[in-house]
Amino acid sequence: MGFHLHERLAADTIHVGDLALSRVLLMNDRRFPWLILVPRREGLRDFDEVASEDKADFYLAIEQASAALRALTGAYKLNVGAIGNMVPQLHVHIVARFPADAAWPAPVWGYGVAEPYEAGALENLVAKLARELGLKSGD
Amino acid sequence: MGFHLHERLAADTIHVGDLALSRVLLMNDRRFPWLILVPRREGLRDFDEVASEDKADFYLAIEQASAALRALTGAYKLNVGAIGNMVPQLHVHIVARFPADAAWPAPVWGYGVAEPYEAGALENLVAKLARELGLKSGD
Numbered sequence: 001m002g003f004h005l006h007e008r009l010a011a012d013t014i015h016v017g018d019l020a021l022s023r024v025l026l027m028n029d030r031r032f033p034w035l036i037l038v039p040r041r042e043g044l045r046d047f048d049e050v051a052s053e054d055k056a057d058f059y060l061a062i063e064q065a066s067a068a069l070r071a072l073t074g075a076y077k078l079n080v081g082a083i084g085n086m087v088p089q090l091h092v093h094i095v096a097r098f099p100a101d102a103a104w105p106a107p108v109w110g111y112g113v114a115e116p117y118e119a120g121a122l123e124n125l126v127a128k129l130a131r132e133l134g135l136k137s138g139d
Numbered sequence: 140m141g142f143h144l145h146e147r148l149a150a151d152t153i154h155v156g157d158l159a160l161s162r163v164l165l166m167n168d169r170r171f172p173w174l175i176l177v178p179r180r181e182g183l184r185d186f187d188e189v190a191s192e193d194k195a196d197f198y199l200a201i202e203q204a205s206a207a208l209r210a211l212t213g214a215y216k217l218n219v220g221a222i223g224n225m226v227p228q229l230h231v232h233i234v235a236r237f238p239a240d241a242a243w244p245a246p247v248w249g250y251g252v253a254e255p256y257e258a259g260a261l262e263n264l265v266a267k268l269a270r271e272l273g274l275k276s277g278d
Contacts, residue, residue, distance in 0.1 A: 047219040048205035059198055066187035077227075080186040081220035085236060085244035088216070097224060105224035107248050 003040040006089040012114070016126055017135030021057035022092075024065065024133060026126060029114035032103070033073045033096040035065045035129070044090035047082040062092060068132040069096040072125075083109060142179040145228040151253070155265055156274030160196035161231075163204065163272060165265060168253035171242070172212045172235040174204045174268070183229035186221040201231060207271040208235040211264075222248060 005023065013025035013036055021041075027034035039050060039058055050058045066078050075096035082092045095108050103111040117125065130136060144162065152164035152175055160180075166173035178189060178197055189197045205217050214235035221231045234247050242250040256264065269275060 046205065046217045048202040048217070055198070059194070063187040066185065077224055078185045078187070079220070079222045079224070081218070081222065081246075083218045083220065083246055085216055085218070085246075107220075107222055107224075107246060109246050 003042060005038060006087050006091075008087045009036065009038065009089065009091060014122060014126055016129050017133060019057070019061045019064065019133065019135070021054050022061040024061075024129070024135070025091075026122075026129060027093075027114070028116045028122070030117045030121065031112075031115050032101060032108050033069055033075070033125075034108065035069060035094045037061050037065055037092040037094065039090055045084065045088050046090065047092070049090065062094065064133055065094045068129055069094060071132055072128055079107065081107070081109070142181060144177060145226050145230075147226045148175065148177065148228065148230060153261060153265055156269050156272060158196070158200045158203065158272065158274070160193050161200040163200075163268070163274070164230075165261075165268060166232075166253070167255045167261070169256045169260065170251075170254050171240060171247050172208055172214070172264075173247065174208060174233045176200050176204055176231045176233065178229060184223065184227050185229065186231070188229065201233065203272055204233045207268055208233060210271055211267055218246060220246070220248070 009025060013027050016024040016026050022037040022039050025036040027036060039054065044050060069075055073096040076099060077097040079095040079097055084090065097104060148164060152166050155163040155165050161176040161178050164175040166175060178193065183189060208214055208217065212235040215238060216236045218234040218236055223229065236243060
């Protein structure tokens with residue numbers, strides 16, 4: 001069965017690469033280092049609905065994305081969330097947070113307006129993330 | 140090593156019972172059916188920091204709490220989140236959401252003011268949750 005990324009996710013993010021199960025996206029918002037993981041399976045909505053045989057990969061991706069963000073940013077706190085009230089396709093947010101960031105201590109979801117990266121900074125960050133995750137950039 | 144529930148979590152919730160690893164709490168806010176899971180280990184902050192030997196129980200508790208909320212409420216969507224910017228002790232929110240609820244489609248965190256349950260309704264819901272989770276109420 002084909003996998004189609006929800007158009008809203010496609011519009012708001014850059015494709016970093018694909019882990020065993022999950023697509024890794026970078027939110028194009030330089031206010032927050034912010035990854036989104038999307039299991040490449042059709043029809044998933046809720047966090048607990050991942051098939052048994054995919055669960056290990058699903059949870060591992062969260063750990064890998066968390067480790068990559070922590071290594072690259074020195075995150076003070078990681079926020080993890082699967083909300084999906086507006087975009088029903090299952091996706092997991094992993095956000096590196098800092099006491100001096102734009103939204104602290106509030107959650108980032110729905111907070112203000114995204115500020116896109118400049119092109120050079122974006123390419124650089126995507127390459128670093130891909131390397132940290134053991135992916136070829138833009139896989 | 141002893142386990143101490145953060146005072147803010149203790150103040151805002153009712154103890155439903157304890158699963159293998161995680162304490163199950165009900166947020167005392169009748170606007171949203173809202174469970175909080177807290178692994179009974181000292182010093183945990185982030186979602187990916189649960190010890191290897193505890194991970195299976197940690198993830199299973201999320202699935203069990205999700206299933207219990209879905210069974211009891213017919214949730215339209217489940218929101219799962221580990222944020223912890225204000226309460227650093229690792230805790231996972233699992234919230235049953237509906238298109239007609241008070242905050243929809245926004246996340247519940249920081250949304251308005253909690254509305255406590257009435258005593259009878261609270262006792263009733265805690266008992267139902269405990270039964271659904273296979274716990275003795277108030278364990």
